[in-house]
Amino acid sequence: xDEILKYTGTVQPPKNYRDENGQPLYPYLPKDELIEAVxxxxxxxxxxxxxxxxxxxxxxxxxxxxxxxxxxxxxWNIKSTSRAQDGIYTYDTVARLRDAQLASAxxxxxxxxxxRINDPKTYREWGPLGKAFQSEKRAVLxxxxxxxxxxDFPNDLLLELDERRFTVAETKEEIFCQDNSPIIFITSxxxxxxxxxxxxxxxxxxxxxxxxxxxxxxLTNRFEQSPDNPLINTATERFLELREILQEEKGDAGKKVxxxxxxxxxxxxNRQPQDEILAKLNGQLPxxxxxxxxxxxxxxxxRQFQSEEEE
Amino acid sequence: MxxxxxxxxxxxxxxxxxxxxxGVNEYELLLRSLxxxxxxxxQKALARLCKTLWVKSAEEAQIFDYHFAEVMKQGITSxxxxxxxxxxxxxxxxxxxxxxxxxxxxxxIAPDSLPAKPLPTPTSNAKSAEPQQPPVVEIEDxxxxxxxxxxSISSSDEITDAAFLLTSDxxxxxxxxxxxxxxxxxxPVREGxxxxxxxxxxxxxxxxxxxxxxxxxxxxxxxxxELVLLIDQDGSMVPFHSLADRLMExxxxxxxxxxTGIYYFHNCPVDYLYRDxxxxxxxxxxxxLSRLSQTRSSVLIFSDGGAARGSYxxxxxxxxxxxxxxxxxxxxxxxxxxxxxxxxxxGTTAGKIAQLIPMFExxxxxxxxxxxxxxxx
Numbered sequence: 001x002d003e004i005l006k007y008t009g010t011v012q013p014p015k016n017y018r019d020e021n022g023q024p025l026y027p028y029l030p031k032d033e034l035i036e037a038v039x040x041x042x043x044x045x046x047x048x049x050x051x052x053x054x055x056x057x058x059x060x061x062x063x064x065x066x067x068x069x070x071x072x073x074x075x076w077n078i079k080s081t082s083r084a085q086d087g088i089y090t091y092d093t094v095a096r097l098r099d100a101q102l103a104s105a106x107x108x109x110x111x112x113x114x115x116r117i118n119d120p121k122t123y124r125e126w127g128p129l130g131k132a133f134q135s136e137k138r139a140v141l142x143x144x145x146x147x148x149x150x151x152d153f154p155n156d157l158l159l160e161l162d163e164r165r166f167t168v169a170e171t172k173e174e175i176f177c178q179d180n181s182p183i184i185f186i187t188s189x190x191x192x193x194x195x196x197x198x199x200x201x202x203x204x205x206x207x208x209x210x211x212x213x214x215x216x217x218x219l220t221n222r223f224e225q226s227p228d229n230p231l232i233n234t235a236t237e238r239f240l241e242l243r244e245i246l247q248e249e250k251g252d253a254g255k256k257v258x259x260x261x262x263x264x265x266x267x268x269x270n271r272q273p274q275d276e277i278l279a280k281l282n283g284q285l286p287x288x289x290x291x292x293x294x295x296x297x298x299x300x301x302x303r304q305f306q307s308e309e310e311e
Numbered sequence: 312m313x314x315x316x317x318x319x320x321x322x323x324x325x326x327x328x329x330x331x332x333x334g335v336n337e338y339e340l341l342l343r344s345l346x347x348x349x350x351x352x353x354q355k356a357l358a359r360l361c362k363t364l365w366v367k368s369a370e371e372a373q374i375f376d377y378h379f380a381e382v383m384k385q386g387i388t389s390x391x392x393x394x395x396x397x398x399x400x401x402x403x404x405x406x407x408x409x410x411x412x413x414x415x416x417x418x419x420i421a422p423d424s425l426p427a428k429p430l431p432t433p434t435s436n437a438k439s440a441e442p443q444q445p446p447v448v449e450i451e452d453x454x455x456x457x458x459x460x461x462x463s464i465s466s467s468d469e470i471t472d473a474a475f476l477l478t479s480d481x482x483x484x485x486x487x488x489x490x491x492x493x494x495x496x497x498x499p500v501r502e503g504x505x506x507x508x509x510x511x512x513x514x515x516x517x518x519x520x521x522x523x524x525x526x527x528x529x530x531x532x533x534x535x536x537e538l539v540l541l542i543d544q545d546g547s548m549v550p551f552h553s554l555a556d557r558l559m560e561x562x563x564x565x566x567x568x569x570x571t572g573i574y575y576f577h578n579c580p581v582d583y584l585y586r587d588x589x590x591x592x593x594x595x596x597x598x599x600l601s602r603l604s605q606t607r608s609s610v611l612i613f614s615d616g617g618a619a620r621g622s623y624x625x626x627x628x629x630x631x632x633x634x635x636x637x638x639x640x641x642x643x644x645x646x647x648x649x650x651x652x653x654x655x656x657x658g659t660t661a662g663k664i665a666q667l668i669p670m671f672e673x674x675x676x677x678x679x680x681x682x683x684x685x686x687x688x
Contacts, residue, residue, distance in 0.1 A: 036363070039349070043344065044340055081531070094508060097513070097517075098523055101517070101522055101523040151494070200332050202367070204368075
């Protein structure tokens, strides 16, 4: 390694920053433990497996790391039908067959064109992993929600993640990383257990739910408020209360309100006149629709709220 | 010599024995991270580092915390004595890590905390794989350990919280083995959107038509094996509840089954099956049966069949036979897993039932055989 990359979690995008795809990018405030885990993954060149409640910022981490270190960011969003092979490369056999047919029928005569279709490389397209392995700088590769795919999926990636190389069967190309092996983040929602062989090759970090101090920090950074703003204080307080109510009723199993929902909620609150909204926050919470996503949750909250009123 | 001086090797070994999937590579990762300067700040940082490297779930984290506290506690007794010497040793070690003085200082530092244990066979190549680095790291690390151990004497009362650790790994089949077994239960069916190219059919069509008009696509194979677990609950089955839970959990989470249904009963199902272990949500036999598919569903019964208490009950045999017949009419694949060992079936109700249905002991090979029956191969 010529240079040692180090993530600090302190370099944040400027206001209204948009990435090359036009997506807004907001400040990301990682805990020290998370920063340490990220640096460990960078140094050891092992994938970092991140778990945590939905909405706690698992996916956003990779983008934030890529921004701070100024590295290319390659997301790979896993679907239930994703196959490991697709992440490496796909080969358009059908197009090749079609072109071969057209050529043999005498429909393609341009010599340039014939040269192009004679080259088997014309038809292979790199997937996210394939791109990351060939990136000049170390790339930040995000494999998002790996547990959504079939259970064979992680097992099929073992060799590629371990040895950082693969072969394109159709063109006999051998692709491998040298100094540019990507920084890989893998997120999982814990829907399915991952195979042991796969876990063994990953580093692991569990993102804890932020406490009030951190929530305030997140909101002040996101909305550029002063931390003394009474609205932020009250909103996070009420939010954590609501979270506790839900947790008591549903235990650890149910869906809890998440950081991302708090951000949405605060976004609406912030648009209202402040004294009005502060008054509202003392009674039944306004805009509950942004926080509670099922009728059950609503009922739990209303019941709790009414019993408090009676007292 | 080398094994004795490896930092945290004792902890690593204990974690391995507790069933964490760790190998030489994982240990080497620790060495590399320590050399890169991670986890050196204090004991907490060291624990965090080890956790990031070795722990992959909340359950494992609990096991880790326990063993880490234990190892640190051991460290206190042996290392406080030498802590005064460490400050001088530390400076020497850091400036010239490969100084020949090292061997003399080592035995004083870590005789008790890192007892020499023979390497288990899978890790026996560790000696050759790791040339001369370990001793170098060890010095710095043992110093850190001793330092932090001294610091932590006052806070060691936290350890009592983790003093009781429930591990259930004396069971005959580990979770991992169960997951592996479930993966064999598959009934791949092509279903859903046509996305895969059928090369053979496409080639055939080109041969027929003389030119490629459009490729022939087929659906992807997905696993449509449906599993119904019938679990005997309470009574003589109480000691096997954790085994049943593990069976259920691995089937639901670790497997790749199309659909899994869990039902409970007591002794022998009569008319009703229950969706919960507390026997609250009842469902009639007919309801359950009507949802099964003849070709795809497989039924696994988990019950001791009276073998745990070793009694023979002809009524129970009759009831079981009637219920098995009902199921046999509806599903093709049916088997029985008995948590009591085979030697105990003879002369009990279970022995009789074993003549009606393939019955297996609940160990690894028994589970594999049961799944073979469910696959019918």
